[in-house]
Amino acid sequence: MKIVLIAALTERSKAYAQILRFLGIRLSEVVIYGTDKTNLLGVNSEGLFPRGGVHASNLFVPDFKEALQETVVNANWSYSIIDESDVNSEKLLEKIRKISPDMIIFSGYGGQIVKGPLLEFPLVHIHSGWVPEFKGSMTLFYEILQDGECAASAFLLNDKIDEGKIIKRKKYVVPHDINLDYVFDSIVRADLLKEVVLSFIKDKKFSFEEIEDQENLFMPYYIMHPLLKHLTLLKIGYEHD
Amino acid sequence: MVYKYTQNNLLDFPEKYFYAAYDGKFFIKKWYENRKIPFSRMIDLGLNLKEIQLPDAFEGKNKSSIFLDTYLWILEKIKKLNTDNFVDRETENFLKKFEVRKKIYQVYENREFVVNDKCDGKDVMIYIFSGYLFALCYKKTSKLQFLNSCLKIMDIIVSYDQNVKNVNHPLFLYLLKKEFEYIRILGHQCLGEEVYENCLNSSIN
Numbered sequence: 222m223k224i225v226l227i228a229a230l231t232e233r234s235k236a237y238a239q240i241l242r243f244l245g246i247r248l249s250e251v252v253i254y255g256t257d258k259t260n261l262l263g264v265n266s267e268g269l270f271p272r273g274g275v276h277a278s279n280l281f282v283p284d285f286k287e288a289l290q291e292t293v294v295n296a297n298w299s300y301s302i303i304d305e306s307d308v309n310s311e312k313l314l315e316k317i318r319k320i321s322p323d324m325i326i327f328s329g330y331g332g333q334i335v336k337g338p339l340l341e342f343p344l345v346h347i348h349s350g351w352v353p354e355f356k357g358s359m360t361l362f363y364e365i366l367q368d369g370e371c372a373a374s375a376f377l378l379n380d381k382i383d384e385g386k387i388i389k390r391k392k393y394v395v396p397h398d399i400n401l402d403y404v405f406d407s408i409v410r411a412d413l414l415k416e417v418v419l420s421f422i423k424d425k426k427f428s429f430e431e432i433e434d435q436e437n438l439f440m441p442y443y444i445m446h447p448l449l450k451h452l453t454l455l456k457i458g459y460e461h462d
Numbered sequence: 463m464v465y466k467y468t469q470n471n472l473l474d475f476p477e478k479y480f481y482a483a484y485d486g487k488f489f490i491k492k493w494y495e496n497r498k499i500p501f502s503r504m505i506d507l508g509l510n511l512k513e514i515q516l517p518d519a520f521e522g523k524n525k526s527s528i529f530l531d532t533y534l535w536i537l538e539k540i541k542k543l544n545t546d547n548f549v550d551r552e553t554e555n556f557l558k559k560f561e562v563r564k565k566i567y568q569v570y571e572n573r574e575f576v577v578n579d580k581c582d583g584k585d586v587m588i589y590i591f592s593g594y595l596f597a598l599c600y601k602k603t604s605k606l607q608f609l610n611s612c613l614k615i616m617d618i619i620v621s622y623d624q625n626v627k628n629v630n631h632p633l634f635l636y637l638l639k640k641e642f643e644y645i646r647i648l649g650h651q652c653l654g655e656e657v658y659e660n661c662l663n664s665s666i667n
Binding site: 363367441446448455459 | 487489558
């Protein structure tokens with residue numbers, strides 16, 4: 222079983238790497254792309270770490286102060302660094318083609334869209350929202366604002382946004398003491414990733430949820446206006462970043 | 463502490479709202495104070511919400527035989543919404559184009575909303591009319607996507623009002639009133655009536 226992690230330099234990638242290491246998963250390769258200076262979303266979360274400890278309903282809580290490379294080296298995973306921030310770059314594609322993975326865990330920069338030949342590989346994406354109802358941007362917030370709950374969904378990436386074949390979905394208890402943007406978002410995604418990877422290793426194949434084709438019934442969500450974001454955070458009693 | 467999302471003219475410098483900082487309950491107050499400025503001014507000027515008679519507000523807009531005239535398209539959608547109570551896929555696509563481009567153009571090449579090179583997307587009135595459409599869509603569907611776009615459009619109009627020229631238009635006054643109303647209802651649902659009203663009345667350091 223060849224499992225590869227494509228990792229942008231983000232908090233989410235740290236969370237993924239740390240939970241995989243915690244579980245003792247053997248990754249064939251970690252492909253780190255972009256640089257510390259990459260001007261893309263999800264890079265700099267300085268100052269957004271939880272204050273006064275984290276209480277995330279018994280979920281695995283990563284140490285966001287540990288660098289991604291540190292986790293990778295300590296886990297003895299083979300890794301490569303691609304100094305391009307474009308996930309669709311030829312360099313990254315060539316790397317993946319050489320490995321020919323059975324499963325790719327995708328952790329890209331926010332807002333990046335995977336296109337073209339890379340989609341021919343089984344790229345697992347974890348989205349923080351219950352799909353197909355909550356697809357698009359900031360669905361963690363929208364779901365809390367609208368329904369008072371939150372969720373994550375794992376699916377295989379295809380050429381449509383958040384509409385790939387669904388592997389697994391899971392609901393989570395809404396927290397009140399954690400930064401949602403970076404920290405809790407990463408925690409729930411990492412938790413669902415854990416379940417997906419363990420199932421894949423056990424079954425040696427993906428299993429998919431059977432749901433009706435409802436993609437076209439639901440409007441995607443877009444970046445949330447700060448007023449709605451504040452109402453969401455005030456609703457859950459969040460104090461401050 | 464000021465409401466920072468209208469400090470620049472957003473028609474020239476579109477706002478992306480990425481990872482907006484959290485300011486707690488004071489943010490609600492800052493937003494409210496920001497909107498009260500044009501609202502109070504128009505009330506003082508004697509503008510009356512009853513002056514709005516759609517579709518009359520659209521009269522005088524040029525018809526375009528080749529391209530999609532956004533004013534006429536909006537009018538068509540408003541009429542349809544009022545009769546069918548149904549938001550169609552085309553309106554959803556219009557919202558998507560606004561969310562992606564951060565602009566609304568006076569004219570599009572077609573109903574796929576392909577942008578016409580000759581338009582600059584800086585006609586503040588088209589934002590007012592689009593805001594009206596999205597507010598109506600929100601009223602009919604309660605879908606947060608429409609309220610979300612409406613709030614962003616209001617930022618654009620208020621930023622223009624503050625930085626370029628006062629927009630004294632009954633439809634703008636109407637939108638401000640609707641914005642207050644929809645956020646108050648949502649605020650009451652999320653926080654409870656007392657907490658929400660306290661947010662509006664809290665003192666900002």
